[in-house]
Amino acid sequence: MTPLFGGIEAGGTKFNCIIASGPDKILAEARFSTTTPAETIGQVIEFLKQNGPIAAVGIACFGPLDLNPASPTFGYITSTPKPGWASTDIRGRIQHELSLPVGIDTDVNAAAVAEGTWGACQGLSNFVYFTIGTGVGGGAVVNGRPLHGLVHPEMGHMGLPHNRELDPFVGSCPFHEDCFEGLAAGPAINKRWGQPAETLPFEHPAWDLEATYIAHAMKSVICTLSPERIVLGGGVMQQPHIFPLIRHKTQAFLNGYVQSPTVLEHIADYIVPPGLGTHSGMLGALALAQQQYR
């Protein structure tokens, strides 16, 4: 019999939890508001206990996280500005209460793993998953494994070319002003144009500018990580008309320099929406649990 797993998509606003044996076999679901670590993690543990027995748990977690298994604070949420959540031993508490293997990674790395396991990146060893919504984050699988390195990527905070004559908006990132997130996340769109992204019609110039910044980020990621595919998810990417713009601009910015047919001729299969829709993060947690179990 296929064992059951617990999956936790831990976000700054809410925690989504599932009990599942596979991506199409979800037996129970729950959603809890992100209040205090004690309350929210307590609710999660209660849910997992009541709907088990489960074989392992995966946590796709907002960060920054300590993902170094040799560190005394492995599995902690570290320096988040979210009140009460800095230095939270989320992995340790769940492992202690349930006495089960617990896998943890960033929400975006987990989403990348899910897209590689069941979604748009099956069969590939090098790919990137971005979420562009309230914030911007990027996760990567490189040589078949999630990329951690020193800490873990923070792709939303790379610097981008910013033409202040065309776009005088200073940027909305409290750390870097006009980094990728500061120029292109939902709050940046809202502040720049005075209305939320989802209320801006297709023909509004906001979308061309948005595609420009996303394409600059694509170019940087292609020049740096050389992924075999890039998945763009998140709330802002729910506007499907923006994909062709991003692809066209990415090719224009690369200007033929990366001589790969994948980029030059097949870019519609290169920069793609998530194969798992809005479930990449949640199913990423499931994939982490399964990996931890194996």
Add this chain to the structure above:
Amino acid sequence: MTPLFGGIEAGGTKFNCIIASGPDKILAEARFSTTTPAETIGQVIEFLKQNGPIAAVGIACFGPLDLNPASPTFGYITSTPKPGWASTDIRGRIQHELSLPVGIDTDVNAAAVAEGTWGACQGLSNFVYFTIGTGVGGGAVVNGRPLHGLVHPEMGHMGLPHNRELDPFVGSCPFHEDCFEGLAAGPAINKRWGQPAETLPFEHPAWDLEATYIAHAMKSVICTLSPERIVLGGGVMQQPHIFPLIRHKTQAFLNGYVQSPTVLEHIADYIVPPGLGTHSGMLGALALAQQQYR
């Protein structure tokens, strides 16, 4: 007895070749101008034949390269603008003539491997090597292996923030104008200030601006690849006074966002010169040969 290896550092201006059993045991050296593939590769093969027998060959090669072992053009120099060298089967020709295992990678990936094997990145699994000179290139080791992905990184061509009020220079890259290479390579310095980098005194504002662009690139690489260490080599980096400027600006641009003591407190051990001096590329070729032999 330790076997002998052939190492070829194949550059756009010259090919440096060695016969060696280890980084401190170089038995023969030769240098050939990069003229035509037939002539230059012919000279290399002659040198390797006369100074053998050798057990394997490594090529640290200028690019772009096809590094996909499943490709019919694996080991070719692909689309270089260097006259006569596009679509050159450099690996195949050497393997055919010598009937030996031949390893090949980009010059910068090879240099990264050498720094990991004998240099500044020993014991690490995730690190980046940049050369900043006539051009700008970056290679990376991720999860213990050189990063290839779709093609291989082209880190010199990532876009950077470029404040045209402070620096109206349009950039010198024929593909992208003001990418990293177009703003910060030797020819960019020369064109912007009207004199070669090596003739500019320490106190010249060129160096502060140069450090600014390099630090922007460091931030992008840290946000994307999350390396455990970054090595900066190449002709421009022969000015040791620029390292403290780059480190300081990298911290300033990150603005505390990446909460790692390595970045926050020990940046002098994080952004470092090559442990192998100017020999990273050459010894990278040796490391590739040894890997191919094993």
